[in-house]
Every structure is written in structure tokens, then in C-alpha cells.
Amino acid sequence: MDIIRMKNVKKTYKTGTTAIYDLDLNIKKGEFVFVIGSTGCGKSTLIKMLYREEKPTSGKILVGGLDVGKIRNGKVYKLRRKIGVVFQDYQLLQNSTAYENVAFALEVLGLPKSEIHPKVMKVLDLVGLKNKAKQYPNHLSGGEQQRVAIARAIVNGPKILICDEPTGNLDPKTSMEIMEVLEAINKLGTTIIMVTHDIDIVEKLKKRVVLLDSGRIVKDYKEGEYKK
Amino acid sequence: MKAFRILGRNVRDSFKSVFRNFSLSLASISCITITLIVVAVSIVLTLNVNNFTSLIEKDVTIVAFLKTDITEEEIDKLYDEIIALDNIEKENVVFKDKMDISKEMMAESETFRSIMQNWSREESPIQDTYQIKVTDINLIHKTADDLRKIDNIDVVKYGEGMVEELVKVFDVIRKVSIAIVVSLILVTAFLIANTIKIAIMSRKKEIEIMRLVGASNINIKLPFMFEGLILGILGSIIPIIITVYGYTALYNHFDGQLFTQFIKLIHPGAFIYLVSLVLLAIGMIVGMFGSYRAVRKYLKI
Ligand SMILES: Nc1ncnc2c1ncn2[C@@H]1O[C@H](COP(=O)(O)OP(=O)(O)OP(=O)(O)O)[C@@H](O)[C@H]1O
Ligand SMILES: [Mg+2]
Numbered sequence A: 001m002d003i004i005r006m007k008n009v010k011k012t013y014k015t016g017t018t019a020i021y022d023l024d025l026n027i028k029k030g031e032f033v034f035v036i037g038s039t040g041c042g043k044s045t046l047i048k049m050l051y052r053e054e055k056p057t058s059g060k061i062l063v064g065g066l067d068v069g070k071i072r073n074g075k076v077y078k079l080r081r082k083i084g085v086v087f088q089d090y091q092l093l094q095n096s097t098a099y100e101n102v103a104f105a106l107e108v109l110g111l112p113k114s115e116i117h118p119k120v121m122k123v124l125d126l127v128g129l130k131n132k133a134k135q136y137p138n139h140l141s142g143g144e145q146q147r148v149a150i151a152r153a154i155v156n157g158p159k160i161l162i163c164d165e166p167t168g169n170l171d172p173k174t175s176m177e178i179m180e181v182l183e184a185i186n187k188l189g190t191t192i193i194m195v196t197h198d199i200d201i202v203e204k205l206k207k208r209v210v211l212l213d214s215g216r217i218v219k220d221y222k223e224g225e226y227k228k
Numbered sequence B: 001m002k003a004f005r006i007l008g009r010n011v012r013d014s015f016k017s018v019f020r021n022f023s024l025s026l027a028s029i030s031c032i033t034i035t036l037i038v039v040a041v042s043i044v045l046t047l048n049v050n051n052f053t054s055l056i057e058k059d060v061t062i063v064a065f066l067k068t069d070i071t072e073e074e075i076d077k078l079y080d081e082i083i084a085l086d087n088i089e090k091e092n093v094v095f096k097d098k099m100d101i102s103k104e105m106m107a108e109s110e111t112f113r114s115i116m117q118n119w120s121r122e123e124s125p126i127q128d129t130y131q132i133k134v135t136d137i138n139l140i141h142k143t144a145d146d147l148r149k150i151d152n153i154d155v156v157k158y159g160e161g162m163v164e165e166l167v168k169v170f171d172v173i174r175k176v177s178i179a180i181v182v183s184l185i186l187v188t189a190f191l192i193a194n195t196i197k198i199a200i201m202s203r204k205k206e207i208e209i210m211r212l213v214g215a216s217n218i219n220i221k222l223p224f225m226f227e228g229l230i231l232g233i234l235g236s237i238i239p240i241i242i243t244v245y246g247y248t249a250l251y252n253h254f255d256g257q258l259f260t261q262f263i264k265l266i267h268p269g270a271f272i273y274l275v276s277l278v279l280l281a282i283g284m285i286v287g288m289f290g291s292y293r294a295v296r297k298y299l300k301i
Helices: A043-050 A073-080 A098-107 A113-126 A142-154 A172-187 A199-205 B002-020 B022-059 B072-083 B098-108 B110-116 B137-148 B162-201 B204-212 B217-253 B268-299
Strands: A002-012 A018-028 A032-036 A058-063 A083-087 A160-164 A191-195 A208-213 A216-221 B062-066 B088-096 B129-134 B153-157
Touching (some): A002 A191, A018 A216, A032 A043, A043 A160, A113 A142, A172 A191, B062 B072, B062 B137, B162 B217, B204 B217
Antiparallel strands (some): A002 A018, A208 A216
16 A cells, blocks of 8 residues: 555746756555755655645645645644654754744644643654653754654654654764664654665665655665665 | 633633743733823823814804894794704803893993993893804804894894804814724734734744644734733733822813813713723723734744
8 A cells, every 4th residue: 555656746846946857656554765866856845745834736646545745834734743844953942942833733633732742752762752741842962853743743743754864963873863763763664764865774664765866766675685 | 610710721821821921921911001102192192182172163153143122922923933943952052131231231341231231122232142152063154144134133143153163173172083093002902912922922932832742823813902902901000000099180280171161171980990990991902802813923824
């Protein structure tokens, strides 16, 4: 069962730059896929279209059965609730504690406090931050902040987790710790698509790897095929 | 239930965020305060100008001089004819007997007194009059003409020329002052909306995160709109205090009239509360819509 289907997708920005050309990509439920490629090859553009931060210029994108290109602006939130997103720069609210940052994702859904608390504590435990729940982001290390961001992304149980260079700002050891967290989440059934420049990680984890060049997929390695 | 929870969270977060973003909130509140003070002053001025000009216009009286040989009966009949006309303030049609008029004139001046004191009713050249007030001063000319057509009325006078001039000048004054108030309110709205826009620009990230975690657009807009509302209310406090206490003090200081008895100030009573209400409404509405518009910008892809 494909949870993501991209068919003939093309993206040309208003500036005239075409970032993605005629791209076909299917991803199965529960897969872990790395997207790699040199700077400016269109990796971020590709995943932005998945959570509809950008609209495809042409082609069709199905995410969990939703036709992403057809979702109206006011309904984008319905898609966002099915997808968790994690960035290189964490995107945390600086004035809120780790707990509040994670709880925020459930508050906007209108969940009662009594339901929010156990869910937040559960994901904070999963990412190994149970004892730092009351800390503010600027009192947390980069790796810890990224764990908070991951916790926030998965707290409402999305089927898909999208990560854009989640280890980009972290040292190799911390990066590996983050990867362990992501693998654990993947094991629980969440499909993960991760953009990265860190080919050491890619080689080590032996997952499917999609290599992008100038907006096209030039190689789609099966699990364990990728070598530096 | 869910809607109430979201609403409750919005209100709570809005208050929190007013304090969290204190310096920006303060900038917005100061902007609202200053512009609303200017608006308050101009509203008070305009309404007072409107008030005293219409008071003066109300005071304009048409005097209809009756024929000298008129009988009591005809005088009564004449009254019915006058109030049957258009544009007459029926309760303000007053008959003045010529002897009463003489008495008034003699009381006013020694010269009149020496000449008039021996005139009998029959000899007196002074005429009985009806003093008439009109409902619409702009039509006074036509009403005077209508009166002239009535048989037993000899001469009609109301200060022709002068009155028209006055009405014209007052009209211009009123229109200009209202235009000033309206444009001031518009400028205020623009200024406030802009300040709020800048304040919200610094919170673009917050909005992006809200979108990212799946907050619906209305869910993102609401807290900002509440925040704008709160800023608007906070910003209108000082202007309202100035209006309530300042105007009352001014009114008492001048004893309700400015320089001459013709320029009467509006009594503070209900007036200051009305102006306060207008200020509050402007603050709230502009605060809310300023936020709404600023946030909307970030909700498009
Ligand atoms: N918002 C935008 N408007 C116009 N052009 C853009 C926009 N975003 C990206 N681009 C262009 O599209 C191309 C692909 O950009 P993209 O961000 O997808 O690359 P990337 O593979 O993520 O690069 P990096 O590894 O540096 O993050 C680039 O040429 C970039 O300049
Ligand atoms: Mg990128």
C-alpha cells in the first residue's frame, strides 16, 4: 500500500526556477526513505510539496489518499494533522517549555488537558526527554531541542513524519542518537521521509535512498544498496 | 465543547501573549492611545460645533407683522392659517400684542419711552406680531414667502440675507469638521492597523509553527484577533479618561458656554459616555481587524 504517490510532478517557482522535473515517486506505508543530493537539487522542494508548503505546478500528489494539489488553502490544516514535520532549525516556540511546545500541537486540535498530558508525557519519554519537560528551548542542547521538535511532530500520531536535515546542526554522536529516535518511531509504524546531507548516516542505516540531481530522481537504492 | 475549549485557550493565550510580547504590545497600545486622543478631541469639537450652530439656527425667528386694522377674531383665525403651513414649529408660534411690544421697547430705552408713552392702542403705529420658528432653517425663505401670501399679514421679516449667510457658513463649518473627524478616524485605523502589522510580523514564526502542527486558519486568527481586541481596549483607556474628566472639567470651568452665551457647550452627562463608547468601539474594531488582516497575510501559500 502506497502512502505517498507522486506522478509527473513538476515544480516551477514564481521566479522561473524549476526545482522538480517530471518526478515519479511511490513510498509504502511504514517505509524509511532518505532523500539525498547536492545543494539546490530540489530536496526541500520535494518534501514541501508533500505537506503543501508549496503547490506542484503540474502532476499529481497523493498523501494518505488526499490529493494534495487540490486542497484549498483553508483546508491545509487537515493534511498537516496527518503529517509531522521536523526541520534543521527545530522551529520551537522560545517562550514555551519543552512540554508546552509539544502540548501546543494537541491544544490546537482542541483536546482537553486531561488527554493532552498523558500523550505529551508519552512522546517526551519516547524521545528521552521526560526529565526536561519544564525546560525552555534555550536551556536545551541542539540534540535535545530536536528531540522536542520530533516529539511535537509525532504527538498526535501522524502516519508520516517528514524531516528536512534534522541532524544538520548536530555533531555525529548526537546525530546518531536522533537517528535512533527516528528508527524507534519508524518501528512503531510511522512512515519516515528524511532529507539529509549526512551520507555516513545514510550508509549506516541501510534504508531506501532516493538520489536527486537537478530536480530529477537519478537513482532509487533499495534497502542496503547504498554505498558511499 | 471542543469549540469552547479552543475559544478558552485562545482568550487565555491572547492575554498571555500581550504580556509576553510586552514591548510590542506597549508600542501598539501607545499608538492607539495617542491617535484616539486626537480623535477624541476632534469628536468633542465637532459635536460641539454642530450643537451650538444648530442652537443658534434654532433661535432664528420669523416675525410676521399683522395689519393694523385686524380684529381679535381674525387674529385667532390667522393662527390656524399659520400652523397649517409647512415647516412651522407649531408649539413655537407666539402672538405678541402691540401694547406688550411697546412696553418692552420702552423698558429698553429712555428715548422710546418719551416718544411712546402717550400712544393709545389706536394711535400706535406699532403692529401686533406673530413670532414664528421654523423646523428647517434652509427653507426659511420659502416659509417667509408663504406667510407673506396670507391676507392679514402685512410684513414678514427674519433677518434676510444675514440668516442665509449664517446658515451657509455654519454648513461649511459642520461639513469641514465632520470631514476632519472622519479622515482622522481613517488615519487612526490605518496607523493602528500598521503598528499591529509590524508587531505581528515579528511573530511570523509562531504563526508558521501553528500552521505546521495543524491549526486551522480560524484557530490561528482568533487568538491574534483577541489580542488586537485587548490592545484596542487597553489603548482606549487613557483617551476615555481624558474625555470623561477633561471635558467635564472644561465644561465646569467655562460654566457651559464658551466666551459668549451663544456658544453653548454640550452638557457632559450622556455626551462623554457616548464619546467614550465611540472611542472604545474604534479601538476594539480597529485592533481586531488590524490583527486579522496582518495574520491573514501569513496564511496564504
Ligand atoms: N521559495 C523559492 N522561490 C524561488 N526559488 C526557490 C524557492 N525555494 C527554492 N528555490 C530554488 O529551487 C531550487 C531547489 O531548492 P531546494 O530548497 O529544494 O534545494 P535543496 O535540495 O533543499 O537544497 P539544500 O540542500 O541546500 O537545502 C534551488 O535552485 C532554489 O534556488
Ligand atoms: Mg533544503
